[in-house]
Amino acid sequence: MINHLLHINHVCKQFGGNNAISNVSFSVDKNQIFGLIGPNGAGKTTLFNCITGFYHVTSGDIIFNNKKINNLRPDEVCHLGMARTWQRVKPLGSLTVLENVMIGGFSITNDTKEAQKIAMEQLQLVGLTDYASKTAGSLSIGLKKKLELARVLATRPKMLLLDEICGGLNKTETDTILAIIRDIRMKGATIVFIEHDMKAVTSLCDWIVVLNSGEKLAEGTPEEITRNPDVIAAYLGGVQNA
Numbered sequence: 072m073i074n075h076l077l078h079i080n081h082v083c084k085q086f087g088g089n090n091a092i093s094n095v096s097f098s099v100d101k102n103q104i105f106g107l108i109g110p111n112g113a114g115k116t117t118l119f120n121c122i123t124g125f126y127h128v129t130s131g132d133i134i135f136n137n138k139k140i141n142n143l144r145p146d147e148v149c150h151l152g153m154a155r156t157w158q159r160v161k162p163l164g165s166l167t168v169l170e171n172v173m174i175g176g177f178s179i180t181n182d183t184k185e186a187q188k189i190a191m192e193q194l195q196l197v198g199l200t201d202y203a204s205k206t207a208g209s210l211s212i213g214l215k216k217k218l219e220l221a222r223v224l225a226t227r228p229k230m231l232l233l234d235e236i237c238g239g240l241n242k243t244e245t246d247t248i249l250a251i252i253r254d255i256r257m258k259g260a261t262i263v264f265i266e267h268d269m270k271a272v273t274s275l276c277d278w279i280v281v282l283n284s285g286e287k288l289a290e291g292t293p294e295e296i297t298r299n300p301d302v303i304a305a306y307l308g309g310v311q312n313a
């Protein structure tokens with residue numbers, strides 16, 4: 072039996088005359104950690120926005136858990152078991168850390184006590200228990216990224232789409248987030264991970280797709296991708312020299 076959870080089939084997304092995504096196809100297996108990489112403006116976030124219902128594709132299909140989700144709203148996609156983090160984290164700054172995560176919990180229960188219990192479990196998982204009653208706006212960027220992860224985990228997703236969750240973090244903070252992601256996978260989730268930090272990508276991902284100017288440039292294992300001359304020319308040469 073083929074174990075795919077997400078299919079991207081010939082997806083195109085245009086903004087006016089700009090082809091942000093051009094005929095991109097790939098599949099994500101259940102329980103995989105899947106990397107989506109490429110230069111700035113390659114279309115990575117746009118593809119996440121299409122998958123999660125914030126944008127609708129111009130053509131092509133997106134199939135999640137055997138269901139076509141092209142025309143669903145973000146809340147409908149979330150209810151099917153898909154959650155995403157934002158490249159620019161934006162917690163509700165005047166609410167507490169716990170309340171922010173409870174908002175995620177309310178997507179699966181109407182019961183306040185239950186939402187609180189779910190939220191506390193996620194805060195423990197990401198190591199934010201001590202910050203539960205602090206206002207979210209007072210957290211450092213590293214802690215805000217952990218809060219973002221806890222918020223999406225509280226929706227109990229089958230699949231998590233993480234958009235540069237390590238962006239702006241130092242090495243210790245990045246390593247902590249990577250350990251949490253491995254732990255989430257061990258618990259059965261599937262993860263799609265956008266990241267520019269190639270050490271993080273190669274250490275974490277089972278499979279990688281490279282986007283460049285809206286097109287799929289390559290896909291393969293981390294070893295195959297880091298050796299691929301087209302990928303080095305279009306992206307990795309610049310990243311490694313940065």
Ligand SMILES: Nc1ncnc2c1ncn2[C@@H]1O[C@H](COP(=O)(O)OP(=O)(O)OP(=O)(O)O)[C@@H](O)[C@H]1O
Nearest residue numbers: 086089091109110111112113114115116117118158
């Ligand atoms: N709402 C929009 N309206 C018009 N153009 C858009 C919109 N959203 C994205 N684009 C365009 O789509 C292209 C891809 O942008 P996108 O943000 O998806 O890139 P990215 O790969 O996530 O880049 P980065 O690594 O910098 O985050 C860019 O040319 C961008 O200007």
Ligand SMILES: [Mg+2]
Nearest residue numbers: 115116117158
């Ligand atoms: Mg982006």
